[in-house]
Amino acid sequence: MGRQGFLGSIVALVTDPEPVVVNLVGPRWIGKTSVLKCLAPDITPALNELAYVYIDLSQDTEGVEPLALIADELTQALQARYSLRNAGGSRPEKSPEKRLRALCDLAQAHHVRPLICIDHLDKYLTKARNPIDWGSSLTMLAEFASLVLATERTLTDISPELSASPFVHRTIVLTLGLLDEKDADELLAAFTIGPGTELSAGDRENLIRMVGRHPYILRRAARQANVLLQESPERQQKGISINDIRARIEPVLRPLFEALWREYGDLLRRYHASLTPQGQPGADGATRRDLEYEKAAARAVRQELQRAALIYEKRDRQNEFAYFSTLFESFVFQKVTSIAPPAEAHNGKPMPLTDMLAVLDIREGTRESQLLGLLVDNAGSVIKDPQLEAAIWGREVPDRAIVTTVGRLRGKLQQHESKINGRIVRVRGTGYTFQWQPPAM
Numbered sequence: 001m002g003r004q005g006f007l008g009s010i011v012a013l014v015t016d017p018e019p020v021v022v023n024l025v026g027p028r029w030i031g032k033t034s035v036l037k038c039l040a041p042d043i044t045p046a047l048n049e050l051a052y053v054y055i056d057l058s059q060d061t062e063g064v065e066p067l068a069l070i071a072d073e074l075t076q077a078l079q080a081r082y083s084l085r086n087a088g089g090s091r092p093e094k095s096p097e098k099r100l101r102a103l104c105d106l107a108q109a110h111h112v113r114p115l116i117c118i119d120h121l122d123k124y125l126t127k128a129r130n131p132i133d134w135g136s137s138l139t140m141l142a143e144f145a146s147l148v149l150a151t152e153r154t155l156t157d158i159s160p161e162l163s164a165s166p167f168v169h170r171t172i173v174l175t176l177g178l179l180d181e182k183d184a185d186e187l188l189a190a191f192t193i194g195p196g197t198e199l200s201a202g203d204r205e206n207l208i209r210m211v212g213r214h215p216y217i218l219r220r221a222a223r224q225a226n227v228l229l230q231e232s233p234e235r236q237q238k239g240i241s242i243n244d245i246r247a248r249i250e251p252v253l254r255p256l257f258e259a260l261w262r263e264y265g266d267l268l269r270r271y272h273a274s275l276t277p278q279g280q281p282g283a284d285g286a287t288r289r290d291l292e293y294e295k296a297a298a299r300a301v302r303q304e305l306q307r308a309a310l311i312y313e314k315r316d317r318q319n320e321f322a323y324f325s326t327l328f329e330s331f332v333f334q335k336v337t338s339i340a341p342p343a344e345a346h347n348g349k350p351m352p353l354t355d356m357l358a359v360l361d362i363r364e365g366t367r368e369s370q371l372l373g374l375l376v377d378n379a380g381s382v383i384k385d386p387q388l389e390a391a392i393w394g395r396e397v398p399d400r401a402i403v404t405t406v407g408r409l410r411g412k413l414q415q416h417e418s419k420i421n422g423r424i425v426r427v428r429g430t431g432y433t434f435q436w437q438p439p440a441m
Helices: 004-014 032-038 066-082 096-109 121-127 131-142 181-190 201-211 215-231 233-238 242-274 285-307 326-339 353-360 367-377 385-392 401-415
Strands: 021-025 050-056 113-119 146-151 171-175 311-313 321-323 422-427 431-436
Touching (some): 004 032, 004 171, 032 113, 032 146, 050 066, 066 113, 096 131, 121 146, 131 146, 201 215, 242 326, 242 385, 326 367, 326 385, 367 401, 367 431, 385 401, 401 422
Parallel strands (some): 021 171, 050 113
Antiparallel strands (some): 422 431
16 A cells, blocks of 8 residues: 555554554545555564454444454454463453453563554444443553554544543544555555556556545556456557546446445535636625625535545645546536536537537547547536546647647537537636537527
8 A cells, every 4th residue: 555654654653662542534435444454464564563453343243242342353363463371361251341451451461562453433433322431441442552543533523422531632643635646656556466467657647647546446446457457468568548547447436436426415516516607796795795605615615525535725726626536527527417407407409429429520439529528428517628638638638639629629510500509618717618509590
């Protein structure tokens, strides 16, 4: 996994002589579980001296006490790694808390420190009847063990009772987000599934440009890219094209995008609406106040989407944001357009793309057909220039490629305006949009 510096800092913390609690905070699929699994001794040798325990509380644990699960796993870890007799030293009739204390006392007597990784703790705590009991149990464990807890929110957000526990005050909070460019590239460079599946620098750049730097989604895309290379010796020589990425990877990622839409769809719709240029404040004070309110609401939406790592602020342009992935951006545009009222989506009857290409005498697979298809699929939405370049040309974009291709398409659309009620509109300084027009009277 990438983020070696990030993982290194966690390893340094959990191997320190004093027990420590690390709370990994971040939304779904941002890489918390991946970090926990990278903390296994067989993956990270520096942790060989610790007795490793991993508990996933998202699994069906109905009728099973999670603390008892931790005690069972800790018993096995001590027996397997250190051959400690009496590590079962906790009789079944004892409560889980007493079993854990006995196990921790045994580990301490033999100068062994457990590393206990708990995944999805917040989900369990929100359903637990007595979260304060968890607080006291975790406080007790923190005296003997290094704890790494993966949550979507800080523990103080989950329960007022936990916020009063001394356990929380010993927590080091690390918030996960998008990978930076270097770590994203390292993740792809290290990811192979067999000989001949190493991604070239160009392949990695194309993949990151289209898929984004979300660690979980990038790993899913990397596996598909490796499979493409394994299937085709020709691709091993020429590399993976943007069309390859879209055709093979987009269907795999779509269920993940759908899940993100279910969770953040309302925010994404509001963010998309905030991208529409606002009118200028009028002389009326109420209009000015309305605009200020809209700006404040847009800021709140952006902050929430940033926290979920779905958008990020551009490094060289303050207060300008972009979706984490051009594929996801295209997905959102399609969703927003599909739920818009028909009158807003288009004013005329849309023609199927295949029929449109036939009327315009454009072969499928050409740059013109790809550009027109992307615009028509997202009719009514503005597609930004960088997104068009990445989707159609990839890394090597000829000078004035978009302007030249759009110019040819506009000319053909004008020639056949009696059959195709649509036009390509330039949004100054941003990109292009396709608009259906009412039929001529």
